[in-house]
Amino acid sequence: MHNFINIKPEHKNIYKQRWQHLADSLPDSSLILVGSGDNIYRNSDVDYPFRASSNFYYLTGFTEPNAVLCLVKKQEVVYSILFALPKNEAQEIWHGIRCGYENAGKYLGADITYSIDDIHQIMPKLLAQISNCVIEFNAFYDNKKLWRDILFEWFEPLKSMQRTGHKLPQNIINLHEHISELRLFKDDYEQEIMLEAGKISSLGHIKAMQTSKAGIQEDYLEAELIHTFKQNKAQSIAYNSIVATGENTCILHHRAGQSILKDGDLCLIDAGCELDGYSSDITRTFPINGKFSKEQAEIYNWVVAAQQAAIDIAKPGITFEQIHTTALDILVYGMLESGLLDKKKYGTVENAIESGAYQQFYMHRTSHWLGLDVHDVGRYKQEKLNETNQNKSLEFIFNPQDNLQASLLNLAGKKTSIILQKGMALTVEPAIYIRANLNADSKYWNIGIRIEDDIIISHQGNHILTRDVPVDIKSIEEIMCSCS
Ligand SMILES: [Mn+2]
Known part of the structure; x- marks a missing residue:
C-alpha cells in the first residue's frame, strides 16, 4: 500500500x-x-x-x-x-x-x-x-x-x-x-499526531545535544536532526532547521551552515519534524562543551523563567497577548537585574517596557499558532466585546493621510487579542539576544538564547507536547555528558 x-x-x-x-x-x-x-x-x-x-x-x-x-x-x-x-x-x-x-x-x-x-x-x-x-x-x-x-x-x-x-x-x-x-481548533485526532511529532522532534534535539562538540559544523548537527526525524517515521522537516553557533545565535532565522562550533560558545537549534502533515517547533540552546558558563546560565535562567510563567498561565479565558506580556515582564526584569538595561535609567519593568528599550534584546513575539503549518492559520485578534462602532464616518474607516501600513495598523488596533480556547495549539518561545557591540557588558556578547515549546490548550490548562527534551540547565548538562 x-x-x-x-x-x-x-x-x-x-x-x-x-x-x-x-x-x-x-x-x-x-x-x-x-x-x-x-x-x-x-x-x-x-x-x-x-x-x-x-x-x-x-x-x-x-x-x-x-x-x-x-x-x-x-x-x-x-x-x-x-x-x-x-x-x-x-x-x-x-x-x-x-x-x-x-x-x-x-x-x-x-x-x-x-x-x-x-x-x-x-x-x-x-x-x-x-x-x-x-x-x-x-x-x-x-x-x-x-x-x-x-x-x-x-x-x-x-x-x-x-x-x-x-x-x-x-x-x-x-x-x-x-x-x-x-x-484553529485541533480535534483529538490532530492532537494525537501533534503529540507524536513533538516526541520525535524532542529525540532529534537530544541527539543533537549529545553530538555537539567543538570542531564540527552546524550542518553536521542539522544532519543529526533530520536523521533522527526520518528514522522515527516523520516524513519531513516542518521548516528549514536553524542551527546557530556563537554570534549566529543572535540571528533569529540563521540557517544551518558551515560555521564551526567552538568551545565556550552556545548553540541554538530551532528545528522540528513534520509528521502526517503536522508541524512541531522546538528551540533549545545549549553550551557546545556541555557546561553553561556563569553568564550563559544567568541569561538562560531568565528565559526559562519567562517561558515557564507564560506556560503556567496558558488556559481557556486568557488572551493570546497575556502569554506574551507575562513572558516579557520576566525577560525585562532579567534585563534590569543583569544590567543589560540600566536600572537607574529605567527603574521599573513597566518603564523599561514603555520605553521599548528591551527590543534591542528581544524583538519578536512570544507565540504563534501551530498545526499543519508551522506558522499556522488563525486569527490573533477578535472584535472588542461590548463595543459598538459609534462613529460611522469615513474618517473612522481610514485617514487619507496614512500610508497603507499605517491604515492597516489602525484597523488592527480596533480589535483585541483573541481569547484562548480548548484545542488551540501554540508555541511559547521567549528569548534574549545579546549581539556584540550592543550597549551591554562584553561578558554577555554573543549570547543568544531562545527556548521554545509547543502547547495545546486543554479544558482547564494546557498540555506541553515537547518536553521529552528538557529545558532546565541540570538536565541539559546531564544529557550532554551522558553521551561520551
Ligand atoms: Mn516557532
Whole structure:
C-alpha cells in the first residue's frame, strides 16, 4: 500500500465532518474549490519534494499533486467531487505509482470522481448552477496560474447564458477565513499526531545535544536532526532547521551552515519534524562543551523563567497577548537585574517596557499558532466585546493621510487579542539576544538564547507536547555528558 491518502478506517469520517463544518459556515448554493497544488521545480529536471497544500490536506488527507476537491452546498446538502490524476503506466514507471482518481474517490467517500484532465470541461457546468464560489484568493491552481485566474477562465463559456436570464455566480468568497477558523481548533485526532511529532522532534534535539562538540559544523548537527526525524517515521522537516553557533545565535532565522562550533560558545537549534502533515517547533540552546558558563546560565535562567510563567498561565479565558506580556515582564526584569538595561535609567519593568528599550534584546513575539503549518492559520485578534462602532464616518474607516501600513495598523488596533480556547495549539518561545557591540557588558556578547515549546490548550490548562527534551540547565548538562 502506498502512502497516497491518510485515511485509516477509524478516521474515515473525519474528513466528511470537516466538509460539513466548512459548508455550515457558508451560504447555501456555494461551490468550494481547494487544490493540492503542483510540482515545483528547483532547477532543470529537479523538483522540490511535493507537499499537498495544507487546506487540501486538511479536507482530504490526500497527498498527491494535481488534485482538486470540490464541495457543492445546495439546499443544505453537501455533495463532494474529487478530481485527481488518472492511472498512467508510462508516467508511473518514471515518477511513482499514482492512486488513480477512482481509487482516491473511493478511499475518501467522494460522491463523484473525475480525472483532473476533465476539470476544465466540468467546472463551467457546475458553476452555472450556483451563486457563490469559494476559493483561496492567493493560492495557486498549478505552478502557473492562481485560482482566481482559473476561475474567471471557467466563467468565460457562461457569458452567453446571461442573455437567457441565467445568472453567473454572484459572489466570490475567500475560503481562507472559513477554513482557518476550523483549523484553529485541533480535534483529538490532530492532537494525537501533534503529540507524536513533538516526541520525535524532542529525540532529534537530544541527539543533537549529545553530538555537539567543538570542531564540527552546524550542518553536521542539522544532519543529526533530520536523521533522527526520518528514522522515527516523520516524513519531513516542518521548516528549514536553524542551527546557530556563537554570534549566529543572535540571528533569529540563521540557517544551518558551515560555521564551526567552538568551545565556550552556545548553540541554538530551532528545528522540528513534520509528521502526517503536522508541524512541531522546538528551540533549545545549549553550551557546545556541555557546561553553561556563569553568564550563559544567568541569561538562560531568565528565559526559562519567562517561558515557564507564560506556560503556567496558558488556559481557556486568557488572551493570546497575556502569554506574551507575562513572558516579557520576566525577560525585562532579567534585563534590569543583569544590567543589560540600566536600572537607574529605567527603574521599573513597566518603564523599561514603555520605553521599548528591551527590543534591542528581544524583538519578536512570544507565540504563534501551530498545526499543519508551522506558522499556522488563525486569527490573533477578535472584535472588542461590548463595543459598538459609534462613529460611522469615513474618517473612522481610514485617514487619507496614512500610508497603507499605517491604515492597516489602525484597523488592527480596533480589535483585541483573541481569547484562548480548548484545542488551540501554540508555541511559547521567549528569548534574549545579546549581539556584540550592543550597549551591554562584553561578558554577555554573543549570547543568544531562545527556548521554545509547543502547547495545546486543554479544558482547564494546557498540555506541553515537547518536553521529552528538557529545558532546565541540570538536565541539559546531564544529557550532554551522558553521551561520551
Ligand atoms: Mn516557532
